[in-house]
Amino acid sequence: MPRTAVVVPTPDGACPATLHTPAGDGPWPGVILYPDAAGVRETFAVLADRLAGPGYAVLLPDVYYRTPYTPFDPATVFADPAERARLEALVKSVGADLADRDAGAFLDFLAAHPDVSGTGVGVTGYCMGGRLALRAAGRHPGRVAAAASFHGGNLAAEGDPDSPHLLAGRMRAAIHVAAAEADRSFPPDQHERLRRALTEAGVRHTLETYPAAHGFAVPDVPTYDADADRRHREALAALWATALHA
Template identity: 65%
Template sequence: MPRLEITIPTPDGDCPATLHVPDGGGPAPAVIFYADAGGVRETMRAMADRLAASGYVTLLPDFYYRSGDWEPFDLATVFSDPTERARLMKMVQSLDADAIARDAGAFLDFLGGRPEVSGTTVGTTGYCMGGRSSLIVAGRHPERVAAAASFHGGRLAATDDPDSPYLLADRLRAAVYVAAAQNDDSFPADQFERLKGAFESVGVRYTMEEYPAAHGFAVPDNPTHDPSAEERHWTALTDLFAKNLRG
């Protein structure tokens, strides 16, 4: 798949990104792909390549660009190394919902001007904290996001978080797919039910499932990667986009 290194101007600065284009160059529907807390790295680029191979122009932004040049994290050791864990948490906490939404506005403008992209709506998908971002963007830009997915996303319906995505349910126009991990402290059963209730109360078109796998199941360089769950996630994701971004 062609992989283009690009820079997108945002209200907060220049955001490096890669644009992954299907063979043939498009035009094709676009997807914004949000990495997990480990940020953009080769594993995520390979996943974006795979989504592009399924027929979607895939934008993979470096949402940590406000931190300047940063050293990639090793997910096998980041949480057991106090220094690396502190660095990761500082970068994670640098992103709030307003920043995510501002960036998404710039990403949407960028995609809207690309000849490789067809249509006026996009899909979003994300992993871990990226799953939360995916749903926030769908709620903050409802006229532009037609399908949104979250895989082992965290804090999707946290009552102590004023930016938790469940509070945006009444703004969503997208079809939504949420795949929860098993025994996930970042998205426990009470949050699962709260998010489901929020969707049902306002008529969101949604599917919510719990995979029999640990948090991080879809990402190959994660120590908890589960190949079977990863393949299930690809099937669900491409089905969501085929039904809602094409036609």
């Protein structure tokens, strides 16, 4: 699949990204792909290629563009205390307000790009990116038509004023959440809190729990699960076919 290095203008500077498109002539519906906490790397570029293949223009942004950093090794980062601390500090550097502004810039970029069609954008995210995807749906309800979270964490944390579930009343997108089993970042109480918030707000949604561990859809992490990965891509294809081609 063609990959094009691009720069997305944001209120806080230039965000490096890649735009992944199918072979052939567009335009195609736009998608934003948020990586996990370890950030943009080849694993996510390959995923963006695969997601673009059936007919989508997929933007993969470097969400840590404000802070220069040395790439992480997803296979060892959580076993190394120093690396884990470095990663956690980087995650905290992308606060809710900054992420929401970035989402608006990513949407503006796709809206102006000649390879992108339509007005409704799909957003998908993994781990930390799942939270960002749902926040994008809540903060930009007229522009995000579908949002998905895979093994996302802190989606409905009690006492968190930035928790995505608090934005359910603003969401107009179709929402798909696939959780991991025994995931400390998204325990049963959060699952129920999110389900209740989406149901009460009348949001079209699907909440599932895969028989797999946190990280199941990302091939370069130790907990990767090929069956869960395949299932997640099938779920995305179904979501986008319904929400992005209306």
